[in-house]
Amino acid sequence: MTAKRLRAIALLAISMVFLLAWAFPIIWSVLNSLKTDSDVLAYPPKLVFSPTLEAYRDVLFGSGSILPNLLSSAIISVGTTIVTMLMAVPAAYALARLRFRGKKFAGFYVLATQMLPPVGIIIPYFLVLRNIGWIDTYQGIILIYLSFSLPFAIWLLVSYFEDIPFEMEEAAYLDGASRLKTLWRIIIPQVRGGIAVTVVFVFLNAWNEFLFAVVLSGNTVRPVTVAMFNFVSVEQTLWAKLAAVSVLAMLPVVVLGVVAQKHIVKGLTVGAVKGGGRR
């Protein structure tokens, strides 16, 4: 028994360590968000405590509430998702299904745009938006979010468009339906699932973005990823509140991630199969 059994136990222990290592920082933030400040600061760290929603009440409804920032994040993410999908669905269909000159180049161009480091995009954009007074505006930030959401969405959608059988389109043509009608009535319903997955990922990436947000945000547009810095300063850190804000910032993406669980590998690696790209 022994050698084999010992090996199994060792492997189980190792895997438990990794599971714990991944889950712990998140669990710990949730626990800390349910503590009072004195419980958070207790040493050694407290695992058993009487939970309270005080921190959540303070960050949501107290002075310096982060509700406007959560709203800001939501507006940016929803806006980016809508604009991205309106442009990406037709483009992806054309790239996946239609025949035209320069198609290969068009596909390559979409991939190549992702090579640009974001810092190289934000420097010129900052100068332009400053000139036209679009710093700290939703249109400014949503426009620049297209730089990463569009290539991603196009390639993810192309992979779904390629999966549907051609017979359906041909049958529709033969019935005399126009191209636009075919796309709208026949094709789009076929890729509903793929569109839903793409929406999840575009929303997620927009919600999580930080570099563009930190440069372009101000008093009007201030997503929660930027606003959470209000809770850490040189003088003092508001521990329990910071934990509560972190949990609130994590909540939507964790829910979406778990919902889209089965599609996550595809979503993470899209484009790579065709020759490049990144998240």
Place this chain on the structure above:
Amino acid sequence: MATTAATSAGIASEAPRSDFGRVLAQRERRFAAALLAPAFLALLATTTFPLLFLVYTSAFRLDLAMPFTNGFVGFENYQVLLSDERFWTSLLVSLVYTGSTVALQVIIGLALALLVMDMKRGQGWFRVIAILPVVLSPAVVGMIWRTFMLAPEFGIVDFLAINAGLGSKNWLGDPTLAMVSVIAIHTWQWTPFAFMVLLASLASLPEDIYEAARLDRASAWQRFRRITLPLLRPAIVMVIIMRTMVALTAFAAIFTVTGGGPGTATEILNLYAYRKSFTELSIGYGAALAVALLIVTIIISGILFALRRAK
């Protein structure tokens, strides 16, 4: 791709030389152009135009703090850059950060994928837990690590270090430890990515080769070395390419955790370009740094793609 073109052309190619066929093909082209136009105009405006404007900006002295010194300087920013010690340091930090995080992600991710693949129960737990870090905002991840995990005499990592007899450490204040910390944080967040991708490709490997190898009495190591590794190679190279691109332009986690400090200990080239432009407000020089980062990215991805094509 080839089948796509062939089949979608099916309708038109039934009569390739007739006027009817030509009209159909032309209509298809016009339709394609109309569908592509909005997305491509947006991409031109948000990626290609900024790139051109970035290169243009890098030829200027553009100092928001001292506007009276601004003006065209040609290649001066690049000349300064080549003899700028902070640039070379940041490039080195970038390479160390990228190299170590990518290597760690692939090695740990692959090892875990192999381990989990053999598990009869509990695979589901790994699949769900692994999703959590990768969907989080790197800014939030950085914030959690900076405070609840790494703060001296408060964070859990420090608590463990004290109990292990190592004593309390200034995880983010000491240059070496700060570098180790930011590498560890990036590895923590993105190893699940490598794990999930490699687990998915492991699961798709054909079973019968392993049966044959077992009949030939190949050892576990031989099976891994001779069968698994070669079959996984495309997936591994893909993970390396994708993670390298991301690590080179990592920003939020480092910005949140150390801000590039202490001093410039964790200042990767990406962060240096940001600090130069938006903290020191020296935008022309920052643009030159960003162009340098782009060139480094192109060179490294060129090498990686050559590696992918090589047998």
